[in-house]
Amino acid sequence: MNQSSATASGWLLPETSLNEATEHYRKNETLMALCNGYLSLRGSFEEETIQLGHAGTYMNGFYEFHPLHYGEKFPGYPDNSQVMINLPDPKSVILTINGQTFSLDQGKVLHFERQLDIQTATLTRSVIWEAPNGNQVQIDSVRFVSATQKHLAGMQYQVKALNFSGAITLESLIALNRTNISRADDPRIGVTFDDAIWRIHNVYHAEQVLQVSGKTSKSQLEFRCTVSSVFSGAPHTIEFTQTDNKASLIAKATLQQGETLTLHKYMCYDRMDMDNPVSFALAMQQQGFNTLLAEHQAWWANAWAQMDIQIEGAQPLQQAIRFNMFHLTQSVGKDGQTNISAKGMTGEGYEGHYFWDTEIYMIPFFLYTQPEIAKQLLMFRYNTLEKARSRARELGHNKGVLYPWRTINGDECSAYYPAGTAQYHINADIAYAIQLYYNVTQDREFMENYGLEMLLELSNLWMVMGVFDPEKDNAFCIQEVTGPDEYTCLVNNNFYTNSMVKHQIGFAVKCLDQNFKLNANTQALVAQFDKKLAEQIVDSIYLPYSERLQIHMQDDAFLSRPVWDLANTPRNKFPLLMHYHPLTLYRHQVCKQADVVLAELLLSDQFSLEQKRRDFDYYAKITTHDSSLSTCIYGILACELGDMEQSYNYYIKTARTDLNDFHHNAKDGIHAANMAGSWMGVVYGFAGMRLNHGVLSFAPQLPKEWTAFSFPIHIQNKKLTVRIQADQTTYTLEQGQDLVINHRGKPVTLTLNQSVQLA
Amino acid sequence: MNQSSATASGWLLPETSLNEATEHYRKNETLMALCNGYLSLRGSFEEETIQLGHAGTYMNGFYEFHPLHYGEKFPGYPDNSQVMINLPDPKSVILTINGQTFSLDQGKVLHFERQLDIQTATLTRSVIWEAPNGNQVQIDSVRFVSATQKHLAGMQYQVKALNFSGAITLESLIALNRTNISRADDPRIGVTFDDAIWRIHNVYHAEQVLQVSGKTSKSQLEFRCTVSSVFSGAPHTIEFTQTDNKASLIAKATLQQGETLTLHKYMCYDRMDMDNPVSFALAMQQQGFNTLLAEHQAWWANAWAQMDIQIEGAQPLQQAIRFNMFHLTQSVGKDGQTNISAKGMTGEGYEGHYFWDTEIYMIPFFLYTQPEIAKQLLMFRYNTLEKARSRARELGHNKGVLYPWRTINGDECSAYYPAGTAQYHINADIAYAIQLYYNVTQDREFMENYGLEMLLELSNLWMVMGVFDPEKDNAFCIQEVTGPDEYTCLVNNNFYTNSMVKHQIGFAVKCLDQNFKLNANTQALVAQFDKKLAEQIVDSIYLPYSERLQIHMQDDAFLSRPVWDLANTPRNKFPLLMHYHPLTLYRHQVCKQADVVLAELLLSDQFSLEQKRRDFDYYAKITTHDSSLSTCIYGILACELGDMEQSYNYYIKTARTDLNDFHHNAKDGIHAANMAGSWMGVVYGFAGMRLNHGVLSFAPQLPKEWTAFSFPIHIQNKKLTVRIQADQTTYTLEQGQDLVINHRGKPVTLTLNQSVQLA
Secondary structure (H helix, E strand, O other): OOHHHHHHOOOEEEEOOOOOOHHHHHHHHHHOOEEOOOEEEOOOOOEOOOOOOOOOEEEOOOEEEEEOOOOOOOOOOOOEEEEEOOOOEOOOEEEEEOOEEOOOOOOEEEEEEEEEEOOOOEEEEEEEEEOOOOOEEEEEEEEEEOOOOOOEEEEEEEEEEOOOOEEEEEEEEEEOOOOOOOOOOOOOEOOOOOOOOEEEEEEEEEOOEEEEEEEEOOOOOEEEEEEEEEEEOOOEEEEEEEOOOEEEEEEEEEEOOOOEEEEEEEEEEEOOOOOOHHHHHHHHHHHOHHHHHHHHHHHHHHHHHHHOOEEEOOHHHHHHHHHHHHHHHHHOOOOOOOOOOOOOOOOOEHHHOEOOHHHHHHHHHHHHHOHHHHHHHHHHHHHOHHHHHHHHHHOOOOOOOOOOOOEOOOOOOOOOHHHOOOOOHHHHHHHHHHHHHHHHHOOHHHHHHHHHHHHHHHHHHHHHHOEEEHHHOOEEEOOOEOOOOOOOOOEOOOHHHHHHHHHHHHHHHHHOOOOOOOOHHHHHHHHHOOHHHHHHHHHHEOOOEEOOOOEEOOOOOHHHOOEOOHHHOOHHHOOHHHOOOHHHHHOOEOEOOOOHHHHHHHOHHHOOHHHHHHHHHHHHOOEOOOOOOOHHHHHHHHHHOOOHHHHHHHHHHHHOOOOOOOOOOHHHOOOHHHHHHHHHHHHHHHOOOEEEOOEEEEOOOOOOOOOEEEEEEEEOOEEEEEEEEOOOEEEEEEEOOOEEEEEOOEEEEEOEOOEEEEO | OOHHHHHHOOOEEEEOOOOOOHHHHHHHHHHOOEEOOOEEEOOOOOEOOOOOOOOOEEEOOOEEEEEOOOOOOOOOOOOEEEEEOOOOEOOOEEEEEOOEEOOOOOOEEEEEEEEEEOOOOEEEEEEEEEOOOOOEEEEEEEEEEOOOOOOEEEEEEEEEEOOOOEEEEEEEEEEOOOOOOOOOOOOOEOOOOOOOOEEEEEEEEEOOEEEEEEEEOOOOOEEEEEEEEEEEOOOEEEEEEEOOOEEEEEEEEEEOOOOEEEEEEEEEEEOOOOOOHHHHHHHHHHHOHHHHHHHHHHHHHHHHHHHOOEEEOOHHHHHHHHHHHHHHHHHOOOOOOOOOOOOOOOOOEHHHOEOOHHHHHHHHHHHHHOHHHHHHHHHHHHHOHHHHHHHHHHOOOOOOOOOOOOEOOOOOOOOOHHHOOOOOHHHHHHHHHHHHHHHHHOOHHHHHHHHHHHHHHHHHHHHHHOEEEHHHOOEEEOOOEOOOOOOOOOEOOOHHHHHHHHHHHHHHHHHOOOOOOOOHHHHHHHHHOOHHHHHHHHHHEOOOEEOOOOEEOOOOOHHHOOEOOHHHOOHHHOOHHHOOOHHHHHOOEOEOOOOHHHHHHHOHHHOOHHHHHHHHHHHHOOEOOOOOOOHHHHHHHHHHOOOHHHHHHHHHHHHOOOOOOOOOOHHHOOOHHHHHHHHHHHHHHHOOOEEEOOEEEEOOOOOOOOOEEEEEEEEOOEEEEEEEEOOOEEEEEEEOOOEEEEEOOEEEEEOEOOEEEEO
């Protein structure tokens, strides 16, 4: 595919001019970050002398403790947050032409172009720079973070003497002067460390290999950064140098006009999980840059075959949906020890924490496109089950587990419990994802070894923390929690939470009859599980409903609050949480995000369309979408309710959130859950896909702006593609034998490689 | 009065042996603190070489900013707390006998006695110390903080050579090595300053006068400590010396056996509010120690005449009630610029902050005994009205004022808003105190110039923040606030708050018809006051009531919560707030303190006795009294309900809280509101005094442990004494002409100096 057709098909994110504004550059560093779920390099320039923004190098799950301070501290408040930290930067170079260092402070940039190739997950840049003395060089770079070798990133950096012959110095370095962004007054970003986050305790150099080893100050985690630098294309000498700020190999060459000096960097990061990273780096070098890149690109080609959504007739949205799936796929931890943070691996917003975003927003995308990844995300929760058990005890519950609202290592990091620990729905969200995973994959082995154990413990928590309320005819009630909407905190009977708990416990009860082959531990849990109580809860759980307005109430007292006057709130007062005291927000009917409406999507078959319509109409008017988790859900519901115009508007806001920087904070990282929401917007929204009793149903609606769209779905080891046009929908079973689906309410049986076209 | 009869009558707090344990010593430093509402000296030893606890020197209202840190910070969170700070210590000395310095590390203490004389507000100590070389000295000291000269403290320190003749060195110093206590994990105490709290910028010395001048680092408040040291009794030389830690005058003398060297320190503290503190100190010295002491004692003699409660038959309680009134009277700010902090001026607990404790607990005591002080406390609120107006705007209210939950200078200091800023009832508490003040004093001039203005603005706040709730038949509701009970936060329709607001707004409406002569400013407020809305609120405000249990509910959802199992909570888990996460507490029916029951005391005539009984019985079972503001209220209600045994138990816990250190934290300061509660326990409790429509009523009950008790009451410029015995009550009008009171439901007219005895 040539470049222009690639652009047209939405595979490229080009940057055609050099904008030195820090905010702009930092935003593009985020958008152009490359990672593989283990290692991440933000999209900053290679040159140490041109750092306009925030060069970030991260390992997923690699964190430092940051002490949490409280004006008043109470029992059960976490002592520390965990913060994803910025590590030494392995991609850095310094280029000097006849003694003149390439920077933007001097000389002239005659040509600049950079592009992220979404399809191949590579970042390329081409620059022509004229030094103050008139020497012109062309600098071409390309880099990737390997999708097949998780420890590896590769980079090629070429310098060509265009109009002169002369001395070139190219320094390949590991930059050590890196730290995290500090930010004081925005609760959404940043921490300030008192002390060095990490210290280097060893620098190793042998021929073309540099290695720095370091350790964090408080969490005492160790890392190694091993880089092999290979220079070619012109005769050169190499020397090693080291300061507090860097470890370098400096190549000196003399280029004849038209000659090129090339540097290949084989950059390997590990957290002491490799036997011999130096051997590994040398082995990678042996394979060579092009081979490694080809292997990487082949992985991505296959990934796209499993997940690509094609949108015809709306290039900006085609680009956006691919961009979003690209970031999700490259950011997600794939080893069961790490997860996917709210900002992917692209920035330091939310301190790199994992939230419910994973289970409710991102797992559906992975589950239907790359189910093994969805399993690993659930395994992360399984692997932190013991910490969730301790946390439940800390919160006074003598049974069950309580997962942290935000975490990296499994311990709670939320410093503001009303919009943190109080969001107990995280438990129901994880249970929901377990059920969804099982329904989509039919993976009994997972349920037998991990899923049911989690599910029972997740349910035990509700069973000891909820109460049969004598003030409500002994209905089962859940009190003093916060639902998804963080503009109303510490409420009784949050509709979302209670609905999800009903669903979760109902599923747990059903699982008891599945004849799972359980290990002794889970058998004991089953024996202790109070099935009768569970059934009572399912029967009697309280779902707040207003007879007066015929709508579900977000919580018991929601309709008692006055409605916030959104129409007369100045634009510069959004997001509200940055401008109003929590008490002011909590006293009003105003929502940060979907709450009732989200429950009605996730538990779609339990509510009538008329009920959904009334609830949607009510809550849409009072929802600010100040959270990026909101517009995608509203868009899907609007679609279900037949309001395609509203749905499409929501969809644009969702799909292009980061590309257009709608929230003005892409510089701190992408909005991963929202990106997954843009996938749901196509599949759950326009295609109307739902899963009921293990059967996929579709109710397609084509946005009038599009001519067609298509996507693959993986279910029960089968692969289905769906192509939706104005007048027909084509279903093709590409893998697996028969699959029964439901199209507009009617069952359809698909057989392998036979397309079925339906109106 | 000789010493033993003084002890018997409860005027003395003796310390007969030297207990070096820090905790014990720190507790006694609190109990034996001397102050005058402006300046305070904790009861530490004079010797710089014997500092076992925490020597504190404070000025009321003199604070440093302390930055508040939050894991997540939101708009309207205070940036800083204000902290009452520990200043240079002017009373310090160092005594050396033949080269051997008096300390507890060497030599022997042959005799030790110390006592606080509550009646005269003096602290005396007598010690015989034998140096390692066998030299014995008798050391006698006495000190006071002048009740008549607010800048002044006086001290006499005498050393007598008992069994030797030899060299004595007596160093009189201002100790500069003082700072605040830092404490990390108890939300009730302490802060840690990063920087020096204050710095000395000038040290002045001329003859016997030393002066240090300093300034706080952040609040930039200036202070001066001026000390004149006069040595007498033996020939001596004097030299001046200065280090970073102290400024000193060192007297060297040779004592013959039986001779005495005497030091008088005239210690003057000001915050640049004196013209010439050096002249002042010299003038004080001119008057002489005994004259100043006599003047001080005369002031106290008069104060006791206005307030003394005599209890016959229970010496520990006689001592306790006097001890409590003593601390209240000496701690209270009397200038309208300062107030009385939760710990008086005796320690650094709660950072020296002023709370609602003033209005609801302490003002009644002052109002009925020293009404001018009550007025000055209200003037403090008037003088910070503008800050309360700004705070209301910060919290999103476009009218009215919102007073800070905790403060020194009028700005909010609470770092945990659910049990801080959310306690909007502070507004109603201040309004209640204004009404009480007016009813007791009939001070129209106060209402015209200050009271009504405050009252209208306090009421305007409720009128814009409350709502007519369509879910509750359009009753007026107050949402998302915290009542007095801090174990249930952020609730809707707290019973206490709503009851008090009803009372407040009702009073505001009545005031509009009082023909007050108002200034233009208040006239404008009256013109803008929405009287119709106010009347609607009074008519329709929602008071949560359970028909099922026939009790008032503490808030809308209170009875939905499960009851905390107090019986099975281990003793070492109290106070609960130190052991359980707030969510755990908030989810249960468990009270830190009186809430519904407090409303039923303050608004006594609005509830039937049967209703009070049901509410008392219900809430008493679930109240931990973890707050020191609770037992006094329960004791009074128990009395009203006729349960004298329960009442008396509550009373003992109340009256001797600090003397017996029931809360294990007297070391950080006394519990001032509780002390005032012990006054209420006698007057509102056992004497059954209430004020209805300006008429005092009594329903006396004598505890069976007592033979009699008596107390004075000031009302409308009249002074009444009440003496209650088993079979009769004697009322005597000691000042003023006629006074109509009510005894056991029947009106009685009293005339000057005519005692009336009633059964």
